[in-house]
Amino acid sequence: MSNTYSGDKSIAKLVILQKYLWAYKRILDNNWEQDLWYVDTHAGNGVTELPDYRLNIAGSPIRALEYDFDAYYLYEIDSGHWQSLCDAIEERLGIELSFGTLDTGEEYAIRGSDPRILIHNMDSMDGVDWLIENGNSYKHWFTFVDPEGLNDLEWDLLRKLINRGNTDILYNFQTSGIVRNSTDGAEHAHQALEDAVGEDVPRNRSQDFYVQWFRENKIEPLDYHTASRKMTSRGSSNWRYDLIFASGNETAVNNVMEDIMQNEDTLRADVVEEIQETRERANDPQGAFDSRLRFEEHGSESEMSQSGLYEY
Ligand SMILES: C[S@@+](CC[C@H](N)C(=O)[O-])C[C@H]1O[C@@H](n2cnc3c(N)ncnc32)[C@H](O)[C@@H]1O
Numbered sequence: 001m002s003n004t005y006s007g008d009k010s011i012a013k014l015v016i017l018q019k020y021l022w023a024y025k026r027i028l029d030n031n032w033e034q035d036l037w038y039v040d041t042h043a044g045n046g047v048t049e050l051p052d053y054r055l056n057i058a059g060s061p062i063r064a065l066e067y068d069f070d071a072y073y074l075y076e077i078d079s080g081h082w083q084s085l086c087d088a089i090e091e092r093l094g095i096e097l098s099f100g101t102l103d104t105g106e107e108y109a110i111r112g113s114d115p116r117i118l119i120h121n122m123d124s125m126d127g128v129d130w131l132i133e134n135g136n137s138y139k140h141w142f143t144f145v146d147p148e149g150l151n152d153l154e155w156d157l158l159r160k161l162i163n164r165g166n167t168d169i170l171y172n173f174q175t176s177g178i179v180r181n182s183t184d185g186a187e188h189a190h191q192a193l194e195d196a197v198g199e200d201v202p203r204n205r206s207q208d209f210y211v212q213w214f215r216e217n218k219i220e221p222l223d224y225h226t227a228s229r230k231m232t233s234r235g236s237s238n239w240r241y242d243l244i245f246a247s248g249n250e251t252a253v254n255n256v257m258e259d260i261m262q263n264e265d266t267l268r269a270d271v272v273e274e275i276q277e278t279r280e281r282a283n284d285p286q287g288a289f290d291s292r293l294r295f296e297e298h299g300s301e302s303e304m305s306q307s308g309l310y311e312y
Contacts, residue, residue, distance in 0.1 A: 009231050009239065010048045010057075011278060013172065015271045016229070016243060017060055017144060020170055021067045023256050024142060032140060035070035039131070039143040039167075041124035042152060043074040045081035046088025050278065057278060060144055061085065061119075062092050069142070071116040073131060075124035082107070082121035089117065125157050132164050141167040150177050150189070150196040155218065162222045168247040173214060175207045175230070176240040182210070211242045225250040 021038075028036055040061050047056035061074050076082040086097055086109045097109040097119070106122040120127050143161055147153040153174070161167050178196070181189035182203050193201055197210075198218055205213070215226040228244040247253045 009241070010050060011274050012231055012271045013146075013241075013243065014048060014057065014060065014063060015274050017170065018063050018066075019270065020245070020256060021064060021142070024168070024252075025067050025069075027252065027255055028140065035136075035139045037071045037073060037139050037141050038064045038067070038069040039073045039075075039128070039141050040064065040146070041075050041128060041143060041157065042146045042148070043076040043081075043085055043119070044146070045076070045078075045084035047084075057274075058092075059085075059088075060146060062088055064144070065089070065092060069115060071139075072118070073127070074117070074119045075127045076119070076121060077123050079107070079121050082119065086119055089119065125154055125160075128157060128160060132160060137164070137166065139166070143167055143169045145169060146172045147174065147196075150174055150181055150192045153196045155196060155198045158219075159222070162219065162224050162246065162248075165248055168249075168252065169224075169245070171244045171246060173211060173228070173242040173244050175211055175242050178210045179205070179207050207240055211244070215244065219244070219246050224248055225253045227253050 025036070038061075043061050044059045046059050046062055048059045049056050061072065064072065074085065076085055086099075089095075089109075089111075090097055093111075095111060097111055097117075099107065099109050101107050102120075102122075104126075106120060108121065109117075109119040111117040141161075141164070145153070145158065145161075158169070158171065161169055174196075178193065178201075180186060181193045182201065182205065184204060190203075197214060200217070202209075202213065211228060211230070215228065219226050224246045225248070226244055226246045228242045230240060230242045232240045245253055245256065247256075
């Protein structure tokens with residue numbers, strides 16, 4: 001059962017997204033006059049499935065709706081997922097969306113205002129391209145980039161977002177997937193790996209190496225600042241991802257990081273609370289927690305000096 005407890009990491013990811021959005025909105029609302037847009041490049045179907053609990057919890061776009069952005073642009077390539085996402089948003093907001101088809105043939109759903117919500121059934125690469133070319137460049141974007149695996153992502157998409165400027169990014173970096181697909185034995189996956197993180201990606205390196213390499217060699221040369229946290233779980237040791245925060249504004253990265261990440265106790269309590277609630281809803285028979293989820297600031301790898309959420 002390799003995915004046992006992988007649900008805990010999904011919950012942690014979503015709780016951190018929410019914490020990030022909360023801190024981010026609070027800081028930007030006080031310092032930024034222009035509109036703030038929420039852009040979700042891999043919006044999903046509105047729920048995150050937790051196979052180990054046999055239930056679903058609200059996904060990223062549904063959570064982001066709580067944070068009062070001026071507009072929401074959501075991209076989902078799978079038409080079944082897109083339809084479910086539209087249903088979930090209608091249900092969450094108690095509204096009826098209007099549906100249409102773009103000249104290029106892709107379907108979309110729209111809510112006109114308060115806030116404006118556009119849900120596109122298309123590849124976010126094309127959607128973001130269009131929005132960069134045609135949207136107002138003064139609008140500030142918070143962009144959540146949450147691919148399922150390497151095949152869902154193109155480095156070109158991240159580069160476009162960074163080059164746009166005025167765009168902060170929370171990126172779910174697929175650390176263990178990258179390591180698995182970088183070995184000499186995984187030659188069939190090397191093209192996907194290069195598409196996902198860049199043609200210059202070295203082979204056969206460690207998980208820590210790839211996170212550091214990606215930050216220092218891909219994002220930071222584009223004059224973006226980064227911070228990251230890693231997530232692993234004892235219940236599924238073959239699984240790791242790192243949340244990378246990237247922004248053109250160093251103070252924003254530091255402030256938001258400080259706000260969310262330095263306060264380990266609150267962060268841990270919030271993740272634990274949602275896991276506990278989820279377990280209760282699922283009637284999970286296991287009772288007390290068993291020290292399985294680790295959540296650390298990248299760079300503090302020693303067992304003794306971990307920071308962040310690592311055991312409960
Ligand atoms: C990990 S799930 C997203 C989960 C969602 N962010 C959440 O937290 O609730 C990844 C989703 O991205 C979609 N996807 C994959 N490639 C895409 C692309 N190029 N453009 C838009 N959506 C894509 C998949 O169909 C899948 O629904």
